[in-house]
Amino acid sequence: MATLGAGDYNPLLQNRRRRLAELRTGLGEPLPPHAHGKIERLLARLELVLSQIAELERERDAVAESKAPDRAGRMIQQLTSLRGIGVQSATVLVREAFVRGFANGKALGAYAGLASTPYSSGGIDREQGIGKAGNRRLRTVMVELAWLWQRYQPSTAHAAWFRKRVGATGRRIRKVMVVALARKLLIALWRFVSDGVVPEGAVMKPAA
Structure with a gap:
């Protein structure tokens, strides 16, 4: 992102996919296809990790609330x-x-x-x-x-x-x-x- 001059992007926000499509380089142009594709793959990996963390947190909280621990x-x-x-x-x-x-x-x-x-x-x-x-x-x-x-x-x-x-x-x-x-x-x-x-x-x- 820094090398392309594209800022103000937080991949942890829910609108990460939409914001990615809206990003422009420092020259005001859309992101190059290869850069866009690479970031999409990174986002897919991030979303997998986030979903796994959420699942682990649910399991953790379930133990704390269990009636028969x-x-x-x-x-x-x-x-x-x-x-x-x-x-x-x-x-x-x-x-x-x-x-x-x-x-x-x-x-x-x-x-x-x-x-x-x-x-x-x-x-x-x-x-x-x-x-x-x-x-x-x-x-x-x-x-x-x-x-x-x-x-x-x-x-x-x-x-x-x-x-x-x-x-x-x-x-x-x-x-x-x-x-x-x-x-x-x-x-x-x-x-x-x-x-x-x-x-x-x-x-x-x-x-x-």
């Missing part, structure tokens, strides 16, 4: 009952982690790549930060949830812990500490779906 489905429904957790985040947490067996919270944190990595050499002992060798999808969702948790669950013990730790510090410290919060929150949510232990101070969504 399996074990994973029950966990997803349990997580979505907490304010601040949506069906997509709950699905990733359950499918990527909670259906697996973990000996303890430390093992779960390591699996997510949220475990600390201490360094010890001679008389030097220090933290190297967070190890990122674990499940990237799970880690990404948990960091996002940690930010959301402070907004939707401000009265919880975890949110209070974060506020106390960061205080009036800068953005860098907040980014470091939110990962620590993500690890704590991951373990708390795991215990919630495994043992029914509600995170301290957590608020549930109103019953539909």
